[in-house]
Amino acid sequence: MDKEIIATPRGRGSVLLAALQRKRQEMNENIGIKLPSSEEVGNKGSVPRGRGALILAALKERKSKTQENVGSQIIGSFEEQCPKPRGRAALLEKYFRGKEVGALLNEAKIDTSRTRPDETLVQEITKINIKDEPAVFKGESGKMIDLCTNYIKLDITEGKGVFEYEVKFNPTIDAKNHKIELVNKIMGDLKLAKVFDGGHCLYLPQKIITSQRSYKLILSHNNEEVTITLIFKKQKRLGDKDCIHLYNVIFKRIMHLLLYTRLGKNYYDMTHRYLIPQHKLEVYPGFVVSIDEHENGLMLGLDIQHKMIQNQTAYDLLVEKKITSDSRNFKENVYKMFLGMCVLTRYNYKTYIIHDILWDMTPKDTFQTSDGRSLSFIDYYKNQYKLEIKDHDQPLFLNRKSVKVPGSLQKEDRMVCLIPELCYLTALSDSMRSDFSLMKEVAQCTKVSPQQRLLALKNYIDNVKNCAKAQEILEQWGLSLASDNIQLVGRELDAEMIVLGKGKTISAGFNADWNRELSNNSALMPVDILEWIVFYTAQDAVNANEFVRNMERLSKTIGCRINAPRMEKLPNDQTHTYVNYVKNKITNSTQVAVFICPTMRLDRYCVIKKLCCTELPVASQVINSRTLSRSDKLNSITLKIALQINCKLGGSLWTVRFPFRGWMVCGIDVYHGTQNQSVCGFVCNVNEHFTRWFSSAIFQSKELGDFYQIAFTRALEEYKSHCAAYPSKIIIIRDGVGDGQLDYCKQYELRQFENVLKSFDIEATICFIVVQKRINTRLFAENAKNPPPGTIVDHTITRKYLYDFFMVAQNVRHATVNPTHYIVLHNSSQLKPDHIQKLCYKLCHMYYNWPGTIKVPAPCQYAHKCAAMVGQFVKTQPSSELANKLWYL
Known part of the structure; x- marks a missing residue:
């Protein structure tokens, strides 16, 4: 920044500079940091005049009311009361905002790579990068497919919207019901709809005054005269948080008019229910209703939901x-x-x-x-x-x-x-x-077909349009509901080619399922099972022997060698018996321990997994004897167990073609346990064919991770040991992040990965993707069917200010498929939408527990499995000897 520009601000520039300096002084007092004064910066300021003097006076008056968060409130007040700064004022704003955050981090000597930054600093950082321009993230690959969704367009009448007013009472009134009474009298006379929070904020559907207006009314309980002043603040932007909340409140009223009862966040029809009397259970149908701003405007999202009581x-x-x-x-x-x-x-x-x-x-x-x-x-x-x-x-x-x-x-x-x-x-x-x-x-009650969902959607639209009071509410706010749901054109990606053992290549097919081909062909990289133990009780001797014979017979199918195991018959199925036998019988040469249990008891399962994952690190497989008792399906069951054991020993079953080299994909998910104890699963590939995976589990206290540096550092070292070089591109796929945590995730979690790359002096680029599974968006193909695997939607219903898309990767034969929402938070790799979409779809083929596609990329599912196994059963840090194997499958 040129010093001459800094030294001579005038008018609005001087006011902005003064406000920023006061903000810095307040933050200095709060956290005890010595910040440079205005003289040290080289700016003596100038006396504001005219409009600048009025704004400065308003800022001083508001300062006394906002001591706790004076900095951010003053900036917010300034932006509300004067136009967006230009020229030198804009340069000053950008300079000082960046300088303040940097000075705070540097002078406080905060090690952001090791500790969680102060919440106020994080909030300040996240406010800097706000996207104002609509985001476009459209791919081109694949064939076009006609789709419809469960969104309904909401149109706003020109000249209408959401207008915010401040309400002042003189003398001051504390009781909320008295404030509401007075505001109701004014709005009743004006015949206007309103939303009033009972404090000082009033929302109206139109602009009734340009600046302010006062009214004198009498309170009914004491006949006291009160002067009410309405001050116009601003018109809300369509996608503003308060504006979206207001529209949701409007539809909350409509749901009550349609006789739906709110339970939790959703609405249910309590007059219609499905009874399951033999189990003393009732199932109530209902709707999830949400309003949000999308790429094609304001839309109502509607999905069927059920409540079991x-x-x-x-x-x-x-x-x-x-x-x-x-x-x-x-x-x-x-x-x-x-x-x-x-x-x-x-x-x-x-x-x-x-x-x-x-x-x-x-x-x-x-x-x-x-x-x-x-x-x-x-x-x-x-x-x-x-x-x-x-x-x-x-x-x-x-x-x-x-x-x-x-x-x-x-x-x-x-x-x-x-x-x-x-x-x-x-x-x-x-x-x-x-x-x-x-x-x-x-x-039968809760799994609803696409036809039923579309029928419920159309019935809801008809009910709203036929309800006079509902239409009156919508008209008051200038809203109109479209007569049909959104129709759009999506894309269907080409079917992937699956590579099996001995160079066998097959197509995943229309249903993205290769179970039959896997049963008839060898695995991609099988592992010989030479030393293994089978623990069983006397009552399961027949099932154990039959299982072992099938394992030996299927070894040729898998493409590996399976020797006869050591058979250890337990005198009983008590937990302490399993503990003693495991400690005495498992040796360093044991590759895998198989436990055939008469029943599935949680305490016994926890003990077995904890012993085999920590004290005696060895691959373990726990089988319920009832599973092996099904003679008609014993071959297929044994084959699946044998393939799962192969993965736990470091083997690979199949892969798809990845047309690039030097990429590392990291999957992250969090398991939430009791007492705020959470486990973060971190999984990444360590070879270029995405057949070998490194896994680690990190204990933490919250959803957002603190210790990614440790896991990421180990992952980079593992990748280098297998590929002889560090990766050139790093794709991080993060599961379990809600909309409210996106900015925090981007600013805080992403920074940890960047710090590690900087410490290693690695010039790798990062693409950070958030995956959301629990969404209410639904996609329907023509004739009210589920769309095929590989369906992509990246326009119309996507978020207006996010780089995002929806993908259906899995094949669902019954009920309605649930697409997955992908949000690209950061993309320094400059990957095109097609590249990211194809990569995510390919990774949905790489989960070795299912010979088909799953709804999320395999690294995320592996991370979910790892975190859940540690959080639910192991409950301590697993041995590092298992890190290069999928021991948690």
Whole structure:
């Protein structure tokens, strides 16, 4: 920056400079850092005049109200009250914003490669790079295919929109209901729709004043005269966060008009339900409704959702557990069962998460009401809901919820005590999920075909258009709902060629399934199984011997040598018996240990996996004897087990053609455990054919990772040891990141990888991709069918300001396929959309646990499996000797 430009700002430039300097001083005081003064920078400033003096006065007045976040609030206020700076003012803004962040990081001596930066610094960084221009990310490869989606276009009448007003009361009013009363009187006289938050922010569908207007009204409860001043702030941009939230509120009202009940975040029809009486289960149909700005404008997303509610209450389960559990560990078992469970209270149709159990409280206890009275829970539910609580000695459940406090940036915890007798379970228990007949009946209700989804979509549009009140609400805000869902043209990528053993090449085909070909051809890189052990009990001797004979017979099919194993018969199936035999029988020469268990017990499985992954690092395979008892499918089952064991020993089953060299693809996913303990799985290829993988698990406390440097450093070393050079391009595919974490992920997680490359002095480029699986977008091919594998949509319904696309990689025969959302956050590799889309589709073929395509790239699925195995069962750092093998399959 030229010093002469810095030294002579005037007008708006001097005001902006003064605001930025005050911001720096505040941050200096808050974090104790000595920052350069304006004299040290070389700027003495100038006295603002005219409009600049007015703006400066407004900034000073607002400063006293925003002490906690003075810097960002002043900049926000300045941007709202004057036009976007140009010329020298724009240069100054860019210079000082970059200089402040750099000075804070340097002078505080924050090691961003090792520690989590302060939240305020991260927020400041993420505010700098805001994309204002619409993003275009369209590929060209593949053939065109006609599609439709579950989005409905929302048109806005010209001259309408969302206009923000500030509301001031003189004298000041604290009660929210009194504020709402006065605002309702004004809007009633003007005959305008509104959204008022009960504080100082009012949204209207049109501009009624240019600057400000005052009204004098009388409060009904004390006849006090109050002056209300409406101040016009600005018109919201269509994609603004507050604007999108407002449109969602409007459709929330419409859903209530259509007699849908809100449970959690979704809406359900409580008058229609599917009953499964033999299992005391009810299934309610409903909708997921969301408004967002897409490439083709504002759209309503609508998808079918189901809610399962048990007729059994939490109290019933509590009594059942008390009868079946030992009194010494009763409370411990109850904690394990209920903590984190979601329950429904039918008296108000609200859902709650159970965060604690209050053993020292009962319904006989009292609480303080808003008018100062003491009231027992028994009397409260009797008076309020006409409900009689039968057991007066049952403990209470506690729900905590963080809510925003009006007039404050802080949140406070609100506690809600729940009566178990009135709480209905909303989730399926483990025993229910293991019941095949129950899950089959549930699937008949919840697995909806594309035809049914499209029919429900059209019925919803008709219901809204036939509801006069719903149309009135939409017209008030200048909205109109299209008469049909969005139609568009997508692309279908060509089928991939699968490379098997002995140079055999086959096509994945239209269904992207090569199970039959894999059964008749050898694996790409098989591993000989020379030393292995089979542990079994006496009751499973027949199944064990038959399994071993099949393994030896199938060795020619796989293309490897399988010797006869050591057979170890256990006297019983107790956990300590398995522990003793594993420690005494497994040696350094053992390649794999196979355990044939009479039942699948979680505690025994955890012990086996922990021993084989940490103390005695060896590939392990746990098989339920019931699986081997199916004689008609024993050959196919044994073949799948043999192939899985081969992968756990470092073998490879197949690959696809990758037309490049020197690329490393990293997959990242996080498993969330109890007590905020999470495990991050990090998996990357270590050869150029993507057949060998390096895996590591990292324990962390939050979703966003802190310690990627360690795993990434080891991955680079492993890649170099196999390929004799560091990679030239690095593609990071990150799973499990929501929309609200995208900026944070880009600024913080990406920086860790860049720091490692810088420390190694590697001139490699990075492409950072986020994968989202849990989305409500649906794609339908012609004749209301599921689109084929390889279908790409990268326009119309994609986000307006993101480089993103949707892809259907998997083949779904029943129900409706769920596409995967890919968001390219960073692309210094300058890869074209076609390159990224084809790469992701190829990697969806490389998951060795399934001879077909999966919905996410294989590195992400491997990372998911690794994190889940460590987080659920191993619960400690696995041995580094297993890092180059897919031991968690």
